[in-house]
Amino acid sequence: MSTDETTQVASCHSPAAGRAALAGSPVVALVGAPNVGKSTLFNALTGAHRDVGNWPGTSVEVGRGAWTPEGVDVEFDLVDLPGAYSLDPLSPDEALTRDLISAVPKNERPDIVVVVADAGRLARSLYMVVQLTELGERVAIALTMNDIAARRGVTIDPVALSQALGVAVVAVDPRRRTGLATLADMIVQTLALPAPAEPAARIEDDFTRADRQFGTVAAAVEHATTTTPDARRTWSDRIDRIALSPVLGPLSFLVVMWFVFQLTTSVAAPLQGMLDSFFTGPLSTAVTSLLGLIGLDDTWVRGLLVDGLIAGVGMLLSFIPLMAIMFMLLAVLEDSGYMARAAVVTDRLMRAIGLPGRAFLPLIVGFGCNVPAIAATRVLPDARHRLLTTLLVPFTSCTARLTVYVMIATIFFPSRAGSVVFAMYVISILFVVAVGLLLRKTLWRTMGNEPLILDLPPYQQPTLRLTATVTWLRLKGFLRTASGIIVATVIAVWFLQAIPMPGTGSFSDVPVQDSVYAAGASVVAPVFAPAGFGNWEAASALMVGFVAKEAVISSWSQTYATAEPTSPDTPGNLGAMVKEDFTVSSGGHPGAAAWAFLVFLLAYTPCVATLAAQRREIGSRWTAFGVGMQLTVAWLIAVAVFQIGSRLG
Amino acid sequence: VSAPTSLGKVPGSEFVVLDVNLAESAQRRLAELGVRTGARVSVTQHTAGGGIVVSIGGSRIALDERTARGISVRASA
Numbered sequence: 001m002s003t004d005e006t007t008q009v010a011s012c013h014s015p016a017a018g019r020a021a022l023a024g025s026p027v028v029a030l031v032g033a034p035n036v037g038k039s040t041l042f043n044a045l046t047g048a049h050r051d052v053g054n055w056p057g058t059s060v061e062v063g064r065g066a067w068t069p070e071g072v073d074v075e076f077d078l079v080d081l082p083g084a085y086s087l088d089p090l091s092p093d094e095a096l097t098r099d100l101i102s103a104v105p106k107n108e109r110p111d112i113v114v115v116v117a118d119a120g121r122l123a124r125s126l127y128m129v130v131q132l133t134e135l136g137e138r139v140a141i142a143l144t145m146n147d148i149a150a151r152r153g154v155t156i157d158p159v160a161l162s163q164a165l166g167v168a169v170v171a172v173d174p175r176r177r178t179g180l181a182t183l184a185d186m187i188v189q190t191l192a193l194p195a196p197a198e199p200a201a202r203i204e205d206d207f208t209r210a211d212r213q214f215g216t217v218a219a220a221v222e223h224a225t226t227t228t229p230d231a232r233r234t235w236s237d238r239i240d241r242i243a244l245s246p247v248l249g250p251l252s253f254l255v256v257m258w259f260v261f262q263l264t265t266s267v268a269a270p271l272q273g274m275l276d277s278f279f280t281g282p283l284s285t286a287v288t289s290l291l292g293l294i295g296l297d298d299t300w301v302r303g304l305l306v307d308g309l310i311a312g313v314g315m316l317l318s319f320i321p322l323m324a325i326m327f328m329l330l331a332v333l334e335d336s337g338y339m340a341r342a343a344v345v346t347d348r349l350m351r352a353i354g355l356p357g358r359a360f361l362p363l364i365v366g367f368g369c370n371v372p373a374i375a376a377t378r379v380l381p382d383a384r385h386r387l388l389t390t391l392l393v394p395f396t397s398c399t400a401r402l403t404v405y406v407m408i409a410t411i412f413f414p415s416r417a418g419s420v421v422f423a424m425y426v427i428s429i430l431f432v433v434a435v436g437l438l439l440r441k442t443l444w445r446t447m448g449n450e451p452l453i454l455d456l457p458p459y460q461q462p463t464l465r466l467t468a469t470v471t472w473l474r475l476k477g478f479l480r481t482a483s484g485i486i487v488a489t490v491i492a493v494w495f496l497q498a499i500p501m502p503g504t505g506s507f508s509d510v511p512v513q514d515s516v517y518a519a520g521a522s523v524v525a526p527v528f529a530p531a532g533f534g535n536w537e538a539a540s541a542l543m544v545g546f547v548a549k550e551a552v553i554s555s556w557s558q559t560y561a562t563a564e565p566t567s568p569d570t571p572g573n574l575g576a577m578v579k580e581d582f583t584v585s586s587g588g589h590p591g592a593a594a595w596a597f598l599v600f601l602l603a604y605t606p607c608v609a610t611l612a613a614q615r616r617e618i619g620s621r622w623t624a625f626g627v628g629m630q631l632t633v634a635w636l637i638a639v640a641v642f643q644i645g646s647r648l649g
Numbered sequence: 650v651s652a653p654t655s656l657g658k659v660p661g662s663e664f665v666v667l668d669v670n671l672a673e674s675a676q677r678r679l680a681e682l683g684v685r686t687g688a689r690v691s692v693t694q695h696t697a698g699g700g701i702v703v704s705i706g707g708s709r710i711a712l713d714e715r716t717a718r719g720i721s722v723r724a725s726a
Contacts, residue, residue, distance in 0.1 A: 085681055123683045154707050214680045227707060237693055246697045344711040348698030451675045452700065452713035455682060
C-alpha cells in the first residue's frame with residue numbers, strides 16, 4: 001500500500017534537500033516526535049537548509065540528503081521522515097512514517113533508523129524505539145536537548161539508557177555540532193553487527209502490547225534519569241497559578257489577546273498606510289513623469305504600469321508589516337510556552353463550536369486582518385481543525401470592512417452609525433458560531449470532541465534568533481505564494497476596466513461605466529435584486545470588493561464622479577447618489593437594502609490576499625469551496641434581511 | 650490505603666494511578682506522557698472550565714474535566 005510514498009521518497013528532488021548520496025550508500029532514516037530537533041539535526045548532518053520552525057508537522061515532506069561524516073570512510077543517504085510519536089498510525093504523518101519503515105519489503109527499508117529523542121521528554125520519544133526494535137529494525141538513538149533538560153534539572157545517562165534498551169545511544173547537540181562524529185561511529189558499528197532477527201510474533205492484543213511496551217519505556221527512563229529540583233519549574237508553576245487560574249487565567253488571556261490585536265492593528269496600520277501612500281503617491285507620480293519623458297504618460301502603458309502593476313505590488317507589500325508582526329508574535333507566543341496555556345484557558349469555550357482552544361487566536365486576529373489570521377491557524381496541530389478554522393476566519397470582520405461599514409452607516413443611518421457598526425461585529429461573531437456549527441454538523445460529523453491532553457512546557461525567554469528565523473521563513477513563504485494571485489487580480493481588474501464596450505471609446509481611455517467591467521456588473525446586478533441592491537453601481541463595488549474591501553469606497557467615488565462630472569466629488573454628494581440608487585433598486589426601502597448590503601459585505605470573500613493565504617494553507621479546492629460557501633451564505637442572509645426588513649419598515 | 654476515586658473529583662496532593670478508562674487514542678496519548686497504571690501524579694492546578702494540571706515526573710500536563718474523570722486514582726501514602 002505504500003508504493004506511492006516509496007516512489008515519492010526515491011524521486012524526491014526537493015530543492016530544500018542537499019546533494020544526493022552516492023548510489024549504494026547505507027540509507028539512514030531519521031525519525032522522532034515533533035519539536036525534538038530532528039530537522040536541525042538533519043541540517044547539521046547534510047548541510048542542507050530546511051525549515052526549523054517549532055510547529056508540529058513542520059517536516060511533512062520527506063527530505064533527503066547526503067551525509068559525509070568526518071573520519072569515517074563511508075557516506076550515508078539520510079532520509080528525514082515526518083514527525084511522529086509512535087508507529088501507531090494516529091495521524092497521516094505517523095502513518096507515512098510507519099509505511100516507509102515497516103510496510104515495504106525488507107530490502108527497501110532503511111538500513112538503520114535513528115530515533116531522535118528529546119532528553120527532557122524522554123518517555124515520549126522512546127515508545128517508538130521499543131516498537132522499532134520489536135519490528136526487527138536496526139536502531140540507534142540520538143539524544144537531543146540535553147542542555148535544556150539539564151537546565152530543568154534532568155540528566156540522562158546515555159550508557160544507562162543504552163543498557164536498558166539494548167540499542168546505541170549518543171548525546172548530540174546539532175547546533176554546536178557535538179556528538180555528530182560519535183553518532184556516525186555508532187551507526188557504522190551497528191551496521192556491522194548481524195541484522196537483528198525478526199522477533200517471534202507474540203500472542204497479545206494491541207492493548208496488552210502497548211501496555212508492555214510502555215512498561216519497558218518507563219523502566220528504561222527511570223534507570224537512565226537523574227532529577228534535581230528545578231528552579232525554572234518552580235517559576236513556571238508560580239506563573240501558572242495566575243495564567244491558568246479559573247478566574248485570572250481567562251482575564252490574563254484577554255489582556256494578551258488585546259496586545260496581539262493592538263500590535264497587529266495600531267502598530268501595523270500606520271506602516272501599512274505609509275507603504276500604501278508611497279506606492280499611490282510618489283512612486284506613481286515618478287513613474288508617470290518618467291513615462292512622460294518618453295511620451296507614454298497619456299497611453300495605456302501608464303494605466304497598466306501605475307493602476308495595474310504598481311497598485312498590485314503596492315497592495316502586496318502593504319501587507320508585509322502586518323504579516324511580519326503577526327508571524328513574530330506567533331513565534332514568541334509559541335516559543336515562550338504561553339500558547340499551550342492559552343489553549344487550556346479557551347478550551348471549554350471553543351469546544352462549543354467543535355474547535356480546540358488554540359483556534360481562539362486566529363479568530364481574534366481575524367478581527368484585525370484575515371490574512372495573518374489564516375497564517376495563524378498553524379498553531380493548530382490537527383489538519384481538520386486548521387481547515388475548519390481557515391474556513392471560518394473570513395467571517396471575522398476585519399478593519400478593512402470597518403471603513404466601509406462606517407461610510408454606509410453614515411450615509412443611511414447618520415444618527416445611529418455607531419450602533420450599526422457595533423451590530424456588524426456582533427453579527428460577525430454570530431456568523432462564526434453559526435457557520436462553525438453548520439460545517440461541523442454536515443461535513444465533519446465524525447469529528448469528535450477531542451480530549452484536551454496537553455504537555456505544558458516550562459516558560460522560557462523566547463530566543464531572538466529562532467523568532468527572527470521563523471518570522472523570515474514564514475514571510476518568504478507568504479510572499480512566494482500570495483504575490484502572484486494578488487498582483488494578477490489587480491491587473492486583471494484594471495484590464496477589464498480599460499477595455500471599452502464596442503463604440504464607446506478606446507482602450508484605457510473609457511469611463512468606467514462604459515467598460516467591459518461595468519457591462520459585467522450590469523449582468524451580475526439582477527442577482528442582488530431580491531436583496532434590494534440590484535443596481536450596477538452596487539454590484540460593481542462588490543466586484544472590486546472581492547479584490548480588497550478598501551476598493552469599495554474608491555470604486556464608488558470613481559463611478560459616481562464620472563457619472564456626474566459637474567458635481568464636486570464630496571462625500572455628501574456621493575452619499576446622496578448612493579442613497580438614491582439604493583432607494584430605486586429597493587423599491588423605496590433603502591434602509592433595509594443598506595442592512596442587506598452590509599451583511600453581504602461582511603460575509604462574502606474579504607479580499608484576494610485572504611484567498612491567497614487560504615490557498616497556501618488548505619489548497620485550491622477547499623479555497624474554492626470557501627468562496628462558494630461564503631457567497632451562498634452572504635446572499636441568502638442578505639436576501640432574508642432585505643425581505644424581512646422591507647416588510648417591517 | 651484510601652479508596653479509589655477519579656482524578657477529577659479530588660483536590661489535593663499525591664496519587665497513584667489505578668486505571669485509565671478512556672478512548673483508545675486518549676489512553677495511548679496519556680501513556681506516551683507517562684500517565685499509566687502505577688504512575689505517581691499530583692494535581693498542581695485547577696483550571697477554567699473544570700480542568701486540571703497534573704505533575705508527573707518533570708512534566709506538567711493539562712487535562713480537561715472529562716479526561717480527568719476517566720483516570721481513577723488513590724491517594725498515595
